[in-house]
Amino acid sequence: MNPKHIILFLFIALFSCKQNREELATNIVTKSSNLNSQKTNGNASENFTEGTIDIDIYFPGNNLSALLKKADLSKGSIEQQMESMMATLSQGEKDRINETMKGNPVIALQIMMAPLLKNTVYVKGERVTAKCDGLTYHLENTLNVKSGTGTVYMASQANPDNAITINYDEDFFGEGEFQTKIDLESYNRKETNETKTVAGYKCKKSIYTLKKTSPMGIEKLEIWTSPQMPKSLNFIHPYYLEEDYGIMKIDLFPVIGNGKEAAMVYELKTVMPTRVSDTELKIKQNSPVYNAKTDLLKIAGKLMEIMFGNQKYD
Numbered sequence: 001m002n003p004k005h006i007i008l009f010l011f012i013a014l015f016s017c018k019q020n021r022e023e024l025a026t027n028i029v030t031k032s033s034n035l036n037s038q039k040t041n042g043n044a045s046e047n048f049t050e051g052t053i054d055i056d057i058y059f060p061g062n063n064l065s066a067l068l069k070k071a072d073l074s075k076g077s078i079e080q081q082m083e084s085m086m087a088t089l090s091q092g093e094k095d096r097i098n099e100t101m102k103g104n105p106v107i108a109l110q111i112m113m114a115p116l117l118k119n120t121v122y123v124k125g126e127r128v129t130a131k132c133d134g135l136t137y138h139l140e141n142t143l144n145v146k147s148g149t150g151t152v153y154m155a156s157q158a159n160p161d162n163a164i165t166i167n168y169d170e171d172f173f174g175e176g177e178f179q180t181k182i183d184l185e186s187y188n189r190k191e192t193n194e195t196k197t198v199a200g201y202k203c204k205k206s207i208y209t210l211k212k213t214s215p216m217g218i219e220k221l222e223i224w225t226s227p228q229m230p231k232s233l234n235f236i237h238p239y240y241l242e243e244d245y246g247i248m249k250i251d252l253f254p255v256i257g258n259g260k261e262a263a264m265v266y267e268l269k270t271v272m273p274t275r276v277s278d279t280e281l282k283i284k285q286n287s288p289v290y291n292a293k294t295d296l297l298k299i300a301g302k303l304m305e306i307m308f309g310n311q312k313y314d
Contacts, residue, residue: 046273047228048123048201048246052280054270055119057238060261064097065111068135073117078135078157114238115139121233124276128232129283133157136307140283145232153284156306164302165285168292182221182241186211198248199271201226208241210255217255222262224249229271237266 059065067089071081086094115132122129129142136157143150148170155163187208194205203224210219221239229246237247251262290299 048230048271048273050124050276051122051271051273052276053121053123053199053233053268053272055121056265056267056269057114057116057119058265058267059111059263060265062111062263063093065116067097068111068116071117071135073133073157078117082135122276122280123230123233124281127281129281131283142281142283151283151285151289153286154303154306155284162306163284163286164299164306165287165289166292166295166299167289182208182218182239184242187221196224198224198226199268201228201248201271203248206243213255218252219255220253222249222251222253223247229268239266 115134117133119132126146131140138155140153152166190207192205203226206223208221225245227245248268250266252264
């Protein structure tokens, strides 16, 4: 996979969608007559079919991650905020951040690319919309899980006019291999009896352990699933696993790490069953609108431009 494809993968895979369209529709369209707009979290006795989900991505024990999450989009330039925050650190704190980033390049890349600032998903029947903010980009993705089609909008945080809109369908992700899909043949999967509540839903843990260690691999994943969450939501996670139920939490343990504490955690923090408006489902768009199947290289170049600023890759 060439560098342009890698950049496209990093951004879109976070909210990509690929599954048999009839299965997707069945999983997420199940109707419920008891939606409660007053709830601020889920109820393990009810299936989640419509509402909003706030997602948190964090890196336990990582000083840079904690620093980045303090950035506030309402306070202007993220780059300037970061410079100001870095200036307040002692030399020892700066050295620890540098050591952490150099010691684990996989996590370093995840930190810089992940939507740490904001990550919200809106679900309504056959439609799902994700809106998120990373350090350098704003991304919105809306998809119809029945038709398997969707649109992605992405803009630079520093220059919102530097933006791109992309139409795609499920074949694009399948043929282009742009989904971060865990190869089940490379892992041993073990179901456990351990349970805990995540965002109001009772979840059960399964553990994936890498069969053969590789330096840049993911040694272990701990997955928490709930039968009350639609399986379709698994396709917005940065790592896709073929679980029967909706994944609510992923603990990631890379080969480079202490093996005791998750280096990255992806977690549904708040699940609110509520009515979702058409306005919430709608995303921004600009012209021209690119086609993911036919404009791949142009798309990759534009995404690199948004990510890295003034450099041109077209």
